Amino acid sequence: MTVYRVLFLVTTFVAVVPVWTEKHSLYYIYTALSKDVGVPGVYEFTAMGLLDDREIDYYNSKDQLKIPKQPWMRQKMETDYWDKGTQSRKSKEQWFKVNVKILMERMRQNESDVHVLQWRHGCEIEREQPENEFRFSRGIDEYSYDGQEFLSFDNMQSQWVAPVPEAVATKTKWDGVDILNKYTKGYLQKECVDWLNKFRTFEEEGLRMSSRPEVFVFARNSIKDRTRLTLTCLATGFYPKDVMMAIRKYRTALPEMEIESTGIRPNHDGTFQLRKSVDIKEDEKADYDCFVTHKTLSEPVMVKWDGKCHGCQRETGVGFALGVVFGVLIMGAAGLGVFFLWKKKLGCFNANPERPDGQNDAARAFISNQEPPQENGSANGHAVNGLSLLQNDCTVHLPTVTE
Missing domain, CATH: 3.30.500.10 (MHC class I-like antigen recognition-like)
Structure with a gap:
């Protein structure tokens, strides 16, 4: 196979689910x-x-x-x-x-x-x-x-x-x-x-032990209207997933109907992230902040917007860094799911969670009428129907495709 092809399969199920x-x-x-x-x-x-x-x-x-x-x-x-x-x-x-x-x-x-x-x-x-x-x-x-x-x-x-x-x-x-x-x-x-x-x-x-949310606020040009800004609040790295976030103007939460939300998404490390955005006037000097509450916090986190649009003309300084951070977080959350749609569609008992090479100690015990060995099994070997079953800490052989 001289040409690598990756097949991305996206299947959408539409069903009525009676319970969560x-x-x-x-x-x-x-x-x-x-x-x-x-x-x-x-x-x-x-x-x-x-x-x-x-x-x-x-x-x-x-x-x-x-x-x-x-x-x-x-x-x-x-x-x-x-x-x-x-x-x-x-x-x-x-x-x-x-x-x-x-x-x-x-x-x-x-x-x-x-x-x-x-x-x-x-x-x-x-x-x-x-x-x-x-x-x-x-x-x-x-x-x-x-x-x-x-x-x-x-x-x-x-x-x-x-x-x-x-x-x-x-x-x-x-x-x-x-x-x-x-x-x-x-x-x-x-x-x-x-x-x-x-x-x-x-x-x-x-x-x-380490699941407090990190909170960022930044503004960029609006995709919908170049005369406006999109103000974004990003909370990431929190666990468990339940979190409350509000974008506030003069310390009053904006109505949710005005807010666009990504919903809570997984990060690659098992934590979660949430992003909410709202379009505002480009020259607006109002006092905006991001207000986040989470069970790991003794009191809510409030991060104030600095009033600047760091990505409007060119990506510099903190604005660029935050943009990169956000991009990496989003790609990290989605990337694993894509990667593991592999080309087509894509240890020992009490010692290794992986299925060993063909059988585990329980299978070997079935053959030899012994109890499954613990982490230090004996080195006795067994051969049944062409399968090599070596009894030495997880080193068992899968049957070859010719067998």
Whole structure:
């Protein structure tokens, strides 16, 4: 594949929803290229964990380290967690390297082209009011090759689905290993959900420690009328998401019908932002301010507009900086959602939330009639129906696509 194409899929659902629903997700995405493309920042293998579409950990084939991408992950997870995660992802990197070559041979593809194998797995939960309880919503375990579906797990039927002829042999072999399908379903419905809830708790605890809103007020030329200014109030970095904001004139809140609002949006770090704007006369010298209240504040924050339009003629000084800050915040909130619409559509038990390489300790215990080992499992190996099941701290091998 010599030309990279990114497919942006935007699906709009129109439905009548009788009750409010809160949803959360935990996914892991692995991407392997058939060769180094020589582009800075693009690696032969990358892996990342996503909590509610926010990156929580990352690994690439150059640095070969699983690292935290959120402060609360660094604070809450012990060194041993990252060590084991690094070893697990090194193992997956080797698995992907082998199987990209296998698929290229199977499809008689030219080695001079670049080919991509991806794997995504994880789970979603939802809470409907008034029950106020989270429940498993759906699980996904799917592979894509060169941006097209290759193989996916049907969680309801507990079997693999092959949408292309080249995947039929793999589906047949994997469906013949009953323990693999049992484990995959169990991981999606139980183990993944347990880790999702655990991470959400850690995130909430971490955000409560440093989640006060930062507030900015600035003016720019109005897009609608060049003789007027758009006065904007921006509050960002706050958690939880409930916040109250008012643009005030002479300390009196302007009517909401005159205000344009972005609504509360997520930032990349799990906090939130809110922007409200109003058009005013270009030469107006009124006393405007932004008034924000939030549960983390002992008293409301009031930031007064300095009366200047920093972006009207040229972007200089503070006005330019605020404009850049705002742009970065908005792109940061939206960028992750776009990035994770990947080309097509896009550890161990009690030790690593990721689905290990094929099975976890629970699956190995099922085979060997043992209890799942804790963080330091034995090094005994088992081979069942062509699956290599090595019992040493998360280093288990996925079945290859030829099996």
